[in-house]
Amino acid sequence: MLEMTKPIHGKGRVLVGDSGFCVRERVVECHKRGVWFQAYVKKRGNWPRGVPGAAIDLYFDDMELGHCETLVAEHDNVLFFIHCCCDSKYVSKIMSTHDMLEMVQDHPTWRKIDGQWKYFKYTKPFSRYSKAKHWVDDINNRHHDPIGLEEVWGTKWWAMRQFTFLCLVAEVNAVQSQARGKNEGSDPQLNFRRAMAQQMIENTLDDPPTPKVAPIRRRPRRNADHALKKRVAFESEWDLDCRKFKRVTTDYVRLKCRECAKKCRTFCSCNPGKPLCTGCYALHTNEL
Secondary structure (H helix, E strand, C coil), X not given: CCCCCHHHCCCCEEEEECHHXXXXXXHHHXXXXXXXXXXXCCCECECCCCCCHHHHHHHCCCCCCCCEEEEEEEECCEEEEEEEEECCCCEEEEEECCCCCCEEEEEEEEEEECCEXXXXXXXXXXXXXXXXXXXXXXXXXXXXXXXXXXXXXXXCXXXXXXXXXXXXXXXXXXXXXXXXXXXXCCCCHHHHHHHXXXXXXXXCCCCCCCCCCCCCCCCCCCCCCCCEEECCCCEEEEECCCCEEEECCCCECCEECCCCCCEECEEECCCCCCECCHHHHHHHHHCC
């Protein structure tokens, strides 16, 4: 279990395990490595170490449906908890080193007792386990409904059985990821397999790769001609937004040359917004 949880050590993640992972020492070791692990408790010949299952069942014998309590114990200087919930026919137990018995208001569950339906609301540990259990069940149901791949695969060779399982896991992960990415319901199994089979038949794996070329950024063309021009009457500075000279009431406005600060009305046709006197215009053309 420590090897399986190694990628999330120190990240404070909550991990839910079935009864096969209910080992007190491993739950405590995960806690020391920064993983909040909880495991469902079941009797498999004997109760797991640290779980007085028979005493708990006797204590909850006359409790009402949905009643929850926590048994606090200690192992290797670390506190661990046995969360207990009275169900209709048994007492559910979860071992963990975290969580409180806080009721989840939006997660009720129903039981039929003596011909009448009764309900209670899960507390946090049992709500988390119930949701995780249904996630696993839904994935298993998708493996087999309506066509299980291992049932129609011709060979029973063990290597192919392992390969079949990996294919099923990849299929379910792809479908669930697609549904989560689109925020929609998952595609039916047969629809997904038909689409995948069609793409496998019409694949482009043997086609030579086409490199992606970045699109050429087109720049606005500028007038490359150079000619000395003069502003006409009632024209002032160049308006960059309107792409024309501003109109003023003064007939002949002289602006400072950008090079020598001499007053002038002339400019080069390549840049109307830059006033140039005759001498600076000559230097400008010689530099080209």
